[in-house]
Amino acid sequence: MSPLETNLNFVREKIKAAALRAGRKENITLVAVTKTVGAPRVNEILALGVKDIGENRIQEARIKFPELKKEKAAFHMIGHLQSNKVKDAVKLFDIIHSVDSLSLADAIDKESAKAGKKMPCLIEVNIGSEISKAGLKYEDAKSFLKETVKYKNIRFEGLMTVAPIAESPEQVRPYFKKMKQLFDELKKTPEGANFKHLSMGMSQDYEAAIEEGATLVRVGSALFGSRTTGL
Numbered sequence: 001m002s003p004l005e006t007n008l009n010f011v012r013e014k015i016k017a018a019a020l021r022a023g024r025k026e027n028i029t030l031v032a033v034t035k036t037v038g039a040p041r042v043n044e045i046l047a048l049g050v051k052d053i054g055e056n057r058i059q060e061a062r063i064k065f066p067e068l069k070k071e072k073a074a075f076h077m078i079g080h081l082q083s084n085k086v087k088d089a090v091k092l093f094d095i096i097h098s099v100d101s102l103s104l105a106d107a108i109d110k111e112s113a114k115a116g117k118k119m120p121c122l123i124e125v126n127i128g129s130e131i132s133k134a135g136l137k138y139e140d141a142k143s144f145l146k147e148t149v150k151y152k153n154i155r156f157e158g159l160m161t162v163a164p165i166a167e168s169p170e171q172v173r174p175y176f177k178k179m180k181q182l183f184d185e186l187k188k189t190p191e192g193a194n195f196k197h198l199s200m201g202m203s204q205d206y207e208a209a210i211e212e213g214a215t216l217v218r219v220g221s222a223l224f225g226s227r228t229t230g231l
């Protein structure tokens, strides 16, 4: 068994166990985050049955995606997106997790119209109110979602967050709880009718995120090894 397969089996088991602990019945989607990972290893994980691939930079996706055996894959844009890269993002990706401003939503709406696409998007929330992080303020998410009815070429399917860096998953659990509350609240509104994804949890804390209601976890280094060693 390759190291990647070993890691993948480990992560899958942890996901299953966390879902079981929390009495979750719906599927949890594992998005393999492949930033800085070369195409051969992305193809390896696709061959192992992973269908969801996350990238955070358009430039990297543009070079890498043509080399992928991607018949069944779904591509997730998880990084901060600049308006001038939206055209490529709409072309390259199946869902954008990182919508955090009306000007960005405007741009996605326009490019999606041109591409004849109704783009699935998530609203990114800066749950820890960190200055260094992208995302809407928690208290602005509701009014933002209300504004989105005007975008006919975007389907808002839920929320995404990058939790603050912490020593232990227990320190971020309250943020995940808050996200789940917000998700449930917005899902009840007319504009949240299509909500189905709550994207939260990374290598350090995906189990806690699942216990608190994540439907989609974004895992990189736990699969491909530490980014600093480039394993």
Ligand SMILES: *Cc1c(COP(=O)(O)O)cnc(C)c1O
Pocket: 033, 035, 056, 078, 079, 162, 202, 203, 204, 218, 219, 220, 221, 222
């Ligand atoms: C890199 C990245 C991840 C994955 O991080 P790991 O700690 O390697 O699992 C998840 N989400 C976003 C937005 C990222 O940029």
